[in-house]
Amino acid sequence: LWLEANPPRFIDRNQNESITLRQLRHPLLVWQQKHEQGTSVVPIDVQIQSYIRVVAITGPNTGGKTVTLKTFGLAALMAKAGLFVPAREPVELPWFEQILADIGDEQSIEQSLSTFSGHIRRISRIIEAITTPKEELQLDRLKVGGSQEFQVGRLKVLREQPDNLGQKATLREQPDNLGQKATLREQPDNLGQKATLREQPANLEEPWPKGHATRTTPRASLVLLDEVGAGTDPAEGSALAIALLKYLANTTQLTIATTHYGELKALKYQDERFENASVEFDDQTLSPTYRLLWGIPGRSNALSIARRLGLNPSVVDQAQTLLGGASEDVNEVIAGLEAQRRTQETKAQQANQLLQQAESLHQELSERAKLLQERERELKLSQERSVQDAIAQAKKEIAQVIRQLQQGSQTAQNAQKATNALKEIAQRQIPAAPPPKPKPGFRPKVGDRIRIPRLNQTAEIISAADNGELTVRFGLMKMTVALADVESLDGQKPENVVKTTSKPAPAPTPVSPPATAVRTSKNTIDIRGSRVANAEIDIDQAISKAIEFGVLWIIHGKGTGRLRQGVHAFLEQHPLVERFKLAEQSEGGTGVTVAYLK
Template identity: 35%
Template structure:
């Protein structure tokens, strides 16, 4: 890197614009010393610093940098024993206050990750004691306060007293001897109060003459009556000056003691101001943080020259270093070729300086050891160098330093000499640079170089577009398409006759015509491809919008479905509660009936019918949430299985299967018909399991867990009872209920006597309140 490249690529103008965004003179100094780095790690760190400040500006809108003064000279003078003036001490307090404000601001940021700024703020040590000492002695206008010391307060009180007494005496003279005065005022000469006395009345006042007017007509006399008071005033002022100097020396010593942290504060504030300036400049040019590499890859989308106004600049895509190492740009003058060269070179210098580049997000920039540019006419009359000689001198110097870490920019390579020789030289120079694996972008007018890229793998053609209809350049860069001369089209547009144009075409070689036709075809293909790309992008946007719309509607559908599910669930729960309440009412009624002396058969039948009618069949969305034990589907239920009726919250056992989906369930003395969905399997007794495997009476054999003997004759009842007990034992029932009614009690006594004599009956008891009371005997089998 050298100053000539900075000037040619106008990097100095970027520095000038950047300096305007710095808030302090130390920050501006850092901007002025900014130069590109050739160290990748350093460049990446610089970019991260800029990005952090940029993110803070994005979320907060500002970074507080007010009050930063350059106190470094004052600190240096304080360290060597000098005495600082009040305004210098005030600047030190201002820097301390600014550092505290900035530290507090950074510490409170939690919207973005800013490790660099956080680290810098942590190094700031608030010097509160020094700040209080300065603020307690010096006011905001740089004046030492009366309260700085008791002695200073006393001296200034004396000064005000002397001044008041002097003015009183002189004002008396201005009233009584106004005719002897040029003007009835009190003025000051040589720090002493005097009166403007006319020359002819000099003897009337006496005292000391301190000055006279230019005409000599007025003398400025200190009357003898105030000479002594003026002397005392001067002595008081001298004591005041001595006390002020003592106070300032004391403050200076304190500043010298904190010189090291103060210098650190200055460095940190300057650094953050510098970072903020880069971030503000990035916001101005709409820059983005580039992804840096050391492989020579530059890839920018919609890149813009930062020095061209936003309303005038044309954005272009540029890519080099990945598929090709050289770009040859052809096209008419004023078409934008040179601007493209400068844009690439300038953005490279900016990126290597830690500045964002004006391009779309995701751009890639390379760190080069050298950036060379041969741009513009540098003809030197003093050195007797022609345009060609000037260019060749520069090119020779460039070739002496080119390597694989170099970016070379050639403008009008080989111009200024014979076209054939110039074209040959241009191709040879490009070959040399390409062979050294440098990155090179060159512009040219030579038609021979239009086909240069087709014969070399690492070289790609490009051109700047030109609108033949308007005879104006569009400044658009077309990668992969060489430029056309457009001479014939422009001439025809300007009115040149067709005969002359036709004759001109016959005079050029067939090779040139073929090349021009090829270029025309490529341009047409490129334009068609651009149109197709724009249409495809439009379709893609529409598809993306449609996708977003579908996602939004699907989300609404899911939300509505969930809402309906919840409504159905709430409705189902209400029905369940209603059924449970109805069941409880029926059970309460049955219990009250059991407490009566006699229970009519038809009453039980009616109650059972009401209970069956109270059942509710419905599907619940979250049945497993309300009934955790029913999360698994019911097994194939069999008579004797212990189950729970969910809607009634009552437990019982299966009596028999009525059909494919309904079972008869024994709940105490009641038998109810229950849908399988309303049953929850609890337990299957071992005897039932064994019976399911037994073939004694076949799988279709069923026996009820109760026997009703009411209305039977004594002998018939005992015969039925004996047979029933055998069947119940085969069925594996652990216990059975024998319904004999209350009546006279004879049948009950017969059942109990039978139970005592039967070897398979372990015990017997009367039924409980929910089992039929004394009208039922419960037999335990075993």
């Protein structure tokens, strides 16, 4: 848990799969941070495309180049050993058959080895290892001098040696020469001529056995070289380093090398199999940041580091003068590239934050939309249940009215009461449909044919009154209708209401009967068979009683029309009547007049 590692996935670089190790950390540094209160670990990001064979890491001393080599090599070893790798998912890297390294200084006074000769001898053994047939080489781990975390094993070979006398082989414990650790060696017992195999540790200073066949295809090897070509003349060292890296590009799967030679930085622009990387250096604090940057060659910053470490300023200034302006110009270009990269990384981080915020907002909106849809569905279900309950209740009330009719005397008055009860139920239980939107643009004129929807009749306009009413004729009948109650034959409503010109009309009162007025026995009067004089008295009394309803239905019948005309004349002069009209066809048509009260 403290390592925060993840399982690796082995990839095939021949299938265009890239090496991906994000936020990779060295396990020992993580241990120091977690358990020894060490400084925080700066992780590195490794992204190597499938066609890259050599990575040249440049940058200042003490910048983290060697630690980068060790961290990547240890990650490859941990993956091969079945361990989790301390990096973020996904952890993707190939299976390296061999992991060979030249890290540290191999100079030895006892063996008369200089720094350069020690590096060359180890590089020679690395080249032989990658060209040695697999059957003749058993690679456990390669010891690299001076590196504690890489001193985990030795290169061992199996050599075939005959016994002397054919004796039975025995096991004898003898110390090896490299680690003083006891090992088991198989030695002949001189009893027979049968060849046996003896396991011996390979002496790193001993030449490799001769006679090995040369490999025709490169092995899937990882080679790590620290300060390649160092320890000799810079011109010769850089030439040797270039030749070595080009050779390794053809014979290994991946080589990672650190260097200070500027000539190696140009290999990327000559061969696409090469890539540059660098460790970042802060020009403001004159100290490394230990971040690994890809695609940009680094600067050694030797003079800046020397100045920071306290070297005499006059010496540093003299060195700067001797270095010349060309190198300074190159450093300025590289510094500009690094600044641009930092700017792009900052923008990329900001864009990533905005993307995360957008994704979070999108998720929140999606959840809200889903919640609203769920609420809408529940509301519809609730409304449907309410409608079903209302319909069921209405059916019960209708059935009750029908039973009362069936049980009582079948008179006209009882039928009228039943009709009124059913209408009241309908008005209470069923919501009124919104009226259709009228079509504007119709201006009625004398002689035009119009339609009266409430009578379901067509009529001819005889005259237009000044109070917004029309006198129309259909058949042998003439009547006065409100302008709002007519429409053209194609369904258009009148555009303007005719206004009076004699004197200004008083402001119309907004009181009007509701479109869903309920007809009951209390606001209905039947005067059929009465004389006009008697009917006027009955109507006046009925108006007084129906004033709270705002509307009065007057049943006068059709007959000759004289009673209807008398009723209309009385209503025109009555002070409590706002207006009146013939009833709808379903309510009696021309045999019933509806009076709207003030």
